[in-house]
Amino acid sequence: MNNFDFNLLIILNALLEEYSVNLAAKKLNVTAPAISKSLNKIRILFNDQILVRSGTKLIPTPKAISLKENIKELVNRIESIFNNNIVFEPKITTISFTIASNNAILFILNTILFQKMKDKAPKAFIHLVNDSDYDDNFLRNHTIDLYIGEMRALNPEITIRTIYVSKCCIISRNHHPILSQTKNMDNLLKYQFIKTKHEYLTNSDEHSKYFWSERNLIGITPEYITTVNAIIHSDALAIIPEFILTMIQKLNIPITHFNTDLNLGKKSIIQAWHSKHNRSSAHKWLREFTKKIFLTSIV
Template structure:
């Protein structure tokens, strides 16, 4: 069976509205002969004359009258679907957004983000999933709406990024740990036992490179996959956890935090999304919410250090996340 030409719906809608081949042709910027051919095709498709001669004009058949309201609604819906979206009704928006986040994000930023979202759109639901790797496939296939993480130098040309905040690494120990008393030097830091955070199980990082420059090496007792696990061990043992300061603000409650005694580069935490979501008004609003809550200086209860200027507007990026 031959698929119907959906362009004929618009032609039929105009013909029924004008009741004239000439006026319908003028309205659609077609020649009179082209409009007559379209009417012939419509008659063949519906097996009905649709418009018949009555004096100098045309009058609709019962079948045409039956189709008038139905076709008009279809054409109006199609025009609305193809019209650029220009308004978002947040109080009535019903949608679930999936955010893939690194360890500590929900604990540190979740409450404020939920409050911000629910204030504007009470029917919107946030679904947080753990970020186990840096693969961008979940963003591409729509399983994830928004990702967060540190953008590295490799990769995916289609992913958009927007910097949220800069962060520095700090050392964390239990309140009565020996390093909680007095100045922490590089030698004291390296001599302690450490818990290292690495999703890929790597034992060394830029911290060890910095210590190596001082001819020091830290004692790594264990490796875990996330900041929460590292801080849990630091809370109940003599282990030292080294974690990003802002990203773990709430997780470090009750623990002693100290600046690292070696120079380690700061990191930039960003949000990431697929470009197909650029024009989605609800997604734009979600990105604004995340930026308001997590952007530089926005996280409550977190001590800031050397605030950075506001990040540049969103732009395409060829990078992956750690």
């Protein structure tokens, strides 16, 4: 153990997350033969096959399953120690960050994100990804540095903070008949509604649940932008958080929004990250930087 290679822990962790030599190699930015060579060393070290082939897949052995959480925790602790002691100087540090969010928030951030990053941290590289491409373990199992978006199921070791609370409003196409009518429940329920997937309204009025009833709900879309596009070409209405209006206005989309006396609920925008990044100066800077960008960009 005197000559133990701690890189093997990182490789083992990647293998136990991906169950694939090729995917582990891609994740760690090394070659598949290098991962295979390390896997052989790991097998000797633990006196166990760790991963065994079953058809086209690699299946973890009982030993590997018993090691998985301990290896993950150990790697996270090692990363945390390094993160806490790395000095981050925005003007001169070469670093890359991966940020996950939905299309609407990515659009809002894009308004000034890259120009501001060029000014504040010229050697930083930003990779934006859509959070819908990942499961609920994405902050634990993938190299995502920061999530910015609406509340979703997250692992217990994930740190969360709310950066903005958005009221909700109703949108319609321009020149919609509802625009000349009183915006009460009776008139609103003359029209059908389109719902955005995972649309959970918090603190909403009990009456607003009628909008989602089988009688009034015409369909569900995967993203706010698809909801907006559907509204343009129909007489349907939709409830959206007001921060989406930033995207609508910048794209000159022919949509009108309005409020009512009904409580349409609110949406919280959060930042979420793995707790191993809690004390990292680079990640603290990223969180404050992107929070400021978001709050500056919304209408």
